[in-house]
Amino acid sequence: MTNKPIAIILAAGEGRRLRPLTVHKPKCLVKLFGKSILEYQIECFKNCGINNIIVVTGYLGDSIRFPNIIYLKNKKFHKTNMMYSLFCAEPFFKNSSSIIVSYGDIIFEERILKKLLSVKEDFSVVIDKNWKKYWNLRFVEPLSDAESLKINKNGYITDIGKKVKNIEEINGQYIGLMKFQGKSINKIRKKYDALKKASLNGENIMNPNTTFEKSFMTDFLMYLINSGEKIKAVSIKNGWLELDSINDYKLYNKMYKNGNISRFFRAEK
Template sequence: MTRAIILAAGRGSRMGELTTLEPKCFARLHGRRLLDWQLTALRGAGIEQLAVVRGYRAECFVEPLTYFENPRWQQSNMVRTLLAADSWLAAEDCIVSYSDIFYSAATVSGLAAAKQDLAIAYDPHWHALWSQRFDDPLADAESFRLDSAGYLATIGERCSNVAEIEGQYMGLLKFTPTGWAQVRELLAGYSEAEVDRLDMTTLLRLGLQADWQIAVSPVQGVWGEVDAADDLALYHRLFSVADLTH
């Protein structure tokens, strides 16, 4: 059985007024919250056990889901939010989703089908989307290269050339309980303050240094990440409701 966890503790301050009263995942795309698009995709992939890790404006979440809390969301980063759902991650296979992205059920299904203990979804055709989001795609993009066997080799480093980037990590991951045990073993070597500062790509990069085998699964259909209000405006132009429901 596969469960899904949405990491929604942060505020998303770059969204400006859109997150003054509501969490970032309440930003709307074609009239539906990002959270709604995520839940639809996860359920469309057959995942019924759904959880959200809350932090900023936690009281806004009223859906009948399982909730975990990161009360220190202001002092910590994504890995600390992930740790709040330790009980689920240790018990069953889990899809883990950032809360500021949207994606298809097919992408979730492809990732869930990965046999490896650690896997991430990625966009091999990232440059087309990044070229519309940024004047200089390299200003935001990070390294992403695969090894000869098709597993992740590098991630999360600054690049000076588009040729160094074979895709972009989407913010969608899969852990089996064995994979999660690898994460806990690695984090045991860091202080609480160091764990507080860890973001997800740094965790993955540290995992590669520890010889983790991280599988990759390509995106299927449309997807996007929302860092600013301009992103929402772009996605309204690029994607129709029909695009988002396939």
């Protein structure tokens, strides 16, 4: 195993809620403020010294053509989810002592990535403590989209990814950016293999309400927690954006024109 970190960007999804912007290109190539989502991420990773970058593609993946990037295709992108896309890159896990995983529909400031990189724990996940202000901006009813996230007094996540009825049950929001390093890399490989074998009997241990292939990343993280693993919450206050819907796109561009987007995201100069 080398000491060089790798970044894995999960960009296989169809981005249906962003149509018509994603009719002819994948979500990660939609532009915000003059640059595509993927451009922001690649620049951020490289500026922080991470040059080994893997993009897991799917929908219209052949249109993604940035140089010096490794491309892997999730051939089952139309019927799988983020967890499955991550393990499309499993052959590369053994070549690094640190793996940074990012969803392909977010942009984040360099300070957030630097904070994640500085964490020493084997499992670490970025969560936004100032999420209410951001969710209130995007949703008429924030609880329609927000999910559970509880953190104990030592800063470790104890619950994640469930629907909740009370906003007080939420200590922050998961943004889709995390890191596995050290012993955790082999642990997630072994646990994934065990879960995959169990699924051959029609059993999805992580989430009985969906198939193994459609399991969410939060299902996998919650399974790790229930298995006794400690996942460190890397707390931030804004500094990122998620591009999930056409409403997001219109909102961000309006705020950019009005000079208000810096309340939530500041592009690096």
